[in-house]
Amino acid sequence: MLEEVGELIVTTLWMAIGITGIFLLYVAIAASCAFVAKLILQGRKKEEGFNSLKTVTFGDESSVSANRLASVLGVIAIFLLWGIATGSKFAPPILPGPHQGVATFEYTAVNAAGQSDTGTVFVHTHEEGDTPTLTEIGAADGFAVDDVVQVKVRRSKLLKAQNNDEGGKEDGFRVTHINSQPIEADQTVDYDGGSLKMTKKGSLSIAPYPGMTMEALYLPPPEQVWSTFLDLNANGYQNVGLWENVFWSLSRVVIGFALGALFGIPLGFAMGLNGWLRGWFDPLVEFMRPVPPLALIPLIIIWFGIWEQGKISLLFLASLWIMTIAARAGVSGVNISKVHAAYSLGASKSQLLRKVILPNSLPEIFTGARVAMGVCWGTVVAAELVAAEKGAGKMIIAASKFQLTDIVIVGIIIIGIIGYGIDILMRKAENRLIPWKGKG
Amino acid sequence: MSGLIIDDISMTFQLPGGGSVEALKNINLDIKEGELMSVLGPSGCGKTTLLNILAGFLAPTSGHSRLGEDVVTGPHPARGMVFQKGALFEWMSVSDNIGFGPKMKGTPQAEIDKIVEELLDIVGLQEFSKKMIYELSGGMQQRVALARCLANEPDVVLMDEPLGALDALTREKMQALVLKLWKETGKTIILITHSVEEALLLGERLLVMAPRPGRVHKEYRLPFAEIGAGADLREVKKHPDFGPKRDEILNMIWDMEEEIMGRKEG
Ligand SMILES: Nc1ncnc2c1ncn2[C@@H]1O[C@H](COP(=O)(O)OP(=O)(O)OP(=O)(O)O)[C@@H](O)[C@H]1O
Ligand SMILES: [Mg+2]
Numbered sequence: 001m002l003e004e005v006g007e008l009i010v011t012t013l014w015m016a017i018g019i020t021g022i023f024l025l026y027v028a029i030a031a032s033c034a035f036v037a038k039l040i041l042q043g044r045k046k047e048e049g050f051n052s053l054k055t056v057t058f059g060d061e062s063s064v065s066a067n068r069l070a071s072v073l074g075v076i077a078i079f080l081l082w083g084i085a086t087g088s089k090f091a092p093p094i095l096p097g098p099h100q101g102v103a104t105f106e107y108t109a110v111n112a113a114g115q116s117d118t119g120t121v122f123v124h125t126h127e128e129g130d131t132p133t134l135t136e137i138g139a140a141d142g143f144a145v146d147d148v149v150q151v152k153v154r155r156s157k158l159l160k161a162q163n164n165d166e167g168g169k170e171d172g173f174r175v176t177h178i179n180s181q182p183i184e185a186d187q188t189v190d191y192d193g194g195s196l197k198m199t200k201k202g203s204l205s206i207a208p209y210p211g212m213t214m215e216a217l218y219l220p221p222p223e224q225v226w227s228t229f230l231d232l233n234a235n236g237y238q239n240v241g242l243w244e245n246v247f248w249s250l251s252r253v254v255i256g257f258a259l260g261a262l263f264g265i266p267l268g269f270a271m272g273l274n275g276w277l278r279g280w281f282d283p284l285v286e287f288m289r290p291v292p293p294l295a296l297i298p299l300i301i302i303w304f305g306i307w308e309q310g311k312i313s314l315l316f317l318a319s320l321w322i323m324t325i326a327a328r329a330g331v332s333g334v335n336i337s338k339v340h341a342a343y344s345l346g347a348s349k350s351q352l353l354r355k356v357i358l359p360n361s362l363p364e365i366f367t368g369a370r371v372a373m374g375v376c377w378g379t380v381v382a383a384e385l386v387a388a389e390k391g392a393g394k395m396i397i398a399a400s401k402f403q404l405t406d407i408v409i410v411g412i413i414i415i416g417i418i419g420y421g422i423d424i425l426m427r428k429a430e431n432r433l434i435p436w437k438g439k440g
Numbered sequence: 441m442s443g444l445i446i447d448d449i450s451m452t453f454q455l456p457g458g459g460s461v462e463a464l465k466n467i468n469l470d471i472k473e474g475e476l477m478s479v480l481g482p483s484g485c486g487k488t489t490l491l492n493i494l495a496g497f498l499a500p501t502s503g504h505s506r507l508g509e510d511v512v513t514g515p516h517p518a519r520g521m522v523f524q525k526g527a528l529f530e531w532m533s534v535s536d537n538i539g540f541g542p543k544m545k546g547t548p549q550a551e552i553d554k555i556v557e558e559l560l561d562i563v564g565l566q567e568f569s570k571k572m573i574y575e576l577s578g579g580m581q582q583r584v585a586l587a588r589c590l591a592n593e594p595d596v597v598l599m600d601e602p603l604g605a606l607d608a609l610t611r612e613k614m615q616a617l618v619l620k621l622w623k624e625t626g627k628t629i630i631l632i633t634h635s636v637e638e639a640l641l642l643g644e645r646l647l648v649m650a651p652r653p654g655r656v657h658k659e660y661r662l663p664f665a666e667i668g669a670g671a672d673l674r675e676v677k678k679h680p681d682f683g684p685k686r687d688e689i690l691n692m693i694w695d696m697e698e699e700i701m702g703r704k705e706g
Binding site for chain 1: 495496497514515516517519520521523525526527528529530531540541544545572573574588589592
């Protein structure tokens with residue numbers, strides 16, 4: 001136990017260091033871009049409007065608006081870093097890529113009789129799926145016969161050079177030098193395309209230089225993700241179209257959220273207006289609120305199975321409490337003067353509810369709806385990861401089983417963009433429907 | 441229509457800590473129909489509490505009030521209220537706010553439109569009928585609040601510092617408007633204010649209240665409202681009696697405030 005905690009602390013510290021490194025790198029890029037942008041934009045027309053006349057801006061949140069140029073550059077920087085890290089064709093080749101093509105080295109072998117001879121090894125390093133035209137080996141001038149080896153990029157290959165040599169199977173036959181450098185078991189020697197290590201049994205483990213860029217298995221370059229996207233867009237994955245997957249995820253979210261709002265808002269109003277109902281539901285709501293929807297997945301699967309009913313129930317539960325609490329907050333946020341005024345003007349209870357309490361709580365309800373939509377979107381993807389026929393999450397998890405990282409990344413990007421899009425739409429709707437928000 | 445009678449009202453708030461505050465003690469008042477009464481008093485003397493009881497938002501611990509024969513038990517359109525601020529409905533346009541009362545009663549829309557138009561005219565907001573509340577200045581908003589209250593044709597208009605949040609100039613215009621409305625509609629108006637000048641200008645009858653327990657300290661009958669209804673308010677302030685009355689009441693309130701402070705420090 002204590003040991004594990006110790007490990008945890010060490011891991012955390014390492015992570016902190018790693019995060020700091022990445023963060024500093026990104027901030028440094030941001031800062032240098034800011035510097036360059038400032039130099040370029042100097043002398044251009046200053047920003048206009050009221051904010052430009054404020055002398056106190058640092059600390060005045062309202063005078064800080066997001067710099068759109070910075071947003072664009074920030075996104076470009078991410079793509080650029082991504083491209084550099086993965087050796088993209090469209091990024092400057094700052095990090096060396098893995099070795100590809102033909103490299104040769106000579107080995108010196110001693111046969112059982114004690115004679116020595118040299119042979120050449122041609123190492124063909126190629127991308128997965130490529131079939132390189134291999135070097136033709138000419139006739140040998142001694143007992144050591146040349147070898148041809150094919151290695152995939154970033155992989156290694158075991159070569160027993162003596163296998164095709166004359167007398168190579170005899171005792172005492174062994175490889176002694178690589179490119180005139182002596183080598184023994186467990187020693188590593190570089191050749192011009194990478195390094196090789198001699199195993200205990202005298203074989204050569206050839207490892208072409210892997211480069212410093214990331215392998216597509218871990219992170220494919222942007223262009224590969226783009227072409228995967230085009231392919232998915234046209235052909236889908238596992239017989240389900242990309243947008244069909246997205247459509248199913250979205251439908252679940254919309255239906256689950258709508259159900260949650262349909263029941264949550266009246267429940268919240270009831271709790272805000274009636275002491276018995278508030279008392280009745282308070283423990284339930286307060287208990288369910290902190291339970292993350294994901295923790296309910298096992299139960300939901302047991303109860304409703306893995307089909308639509310289960311997922312929609314889950315999303316219903318995810319949004320129900322949020323909407324309930326938002327509606328309740330909306331009711332309690334009504335300025336008491338408004339209620340008094342409405343009654344004094346002759347409003348009945350139901351008129352008060354419809355004409356005053358409902359519109360007055362719309363801002364709170366909208367805020368709740370934005371949160372609920374975000375939570376639902378996250379929950380649906382997670383639920384689909386566990387079990388689904390179709391859906392964005394299902395596509396990701398299916399692709400991950402075959403290590404199709406590019407599809408996973410396409411999925412993640414689409415999920416992010418749609419989540420962002422939902423929030424933007426909700427905010428637009430909010431501005432249109434409740435222009436009085438924050439102005440009461 | 442008939443007068444508003446306050447019959448031996450007392451109000452004691454139980455504090456959560458266990459103590460209690462006597463916000464009002466044995467208030468007896470007889471407010472005639474069409475009377476314009478202003479109420480003055482140091483902070484915490486129970487003015488708002490009294491008005492809330494008259495509006496029917498609070499039930500007194502003892503005593504009762506009635507409008508004519510109708511005992512006050514809750515809010516009623518016959519007793520309209522103009523709040524200091526925050527009581528307009530931001531989600532409605534100016535016209536919809538003003539027409540709210542008639543609409544609740546089920547008045548036909550054509551009739552509501554007529555009432556609204558008339559009131560917009562009276563408070564001088566004809567051009568703003570379609571505007572939203574948050575697009576108006578504070579003074580305009582108070583004019584809407586006044587119009588909304590009047591649209592319901594209440595017998596009594598209760599105002600709790602309706603002009604307290606306005607600047608001096610707007611305030612003066614609004615005072616003239618209140619006087620004009622009072623004269624033209626003949627409504628009973630009770631107006632709470634912190635400004636002695638305002639109380640003098642807008643009170644045929646002026647009530648000075650004293651705190652702990654909240655009670656009526658002194659009453660005045662004043663000629664200024666009657667004069668001001670037909671003349672420039674600034675002229676009224678030059679009336680030979682105006683200055684002395686103002687100083688007298690100011691001193692009275694000052695003494696009360698000092699007493700409170702003294703008691704607190706002691
Ligand atoms: N809901 C309440 N609970 C407890 N005490 C209250 C409550 N409302 C008012 N009081 C107390 O009653 C007294 C009178 O309050 P009230 O608001 O009527 O004063 P006021 O004359 O309107 O003051 P101000 O001029 O500051 O508006 C105060 O001492 C106040 O603390
Ligand atoms: Mg008050």
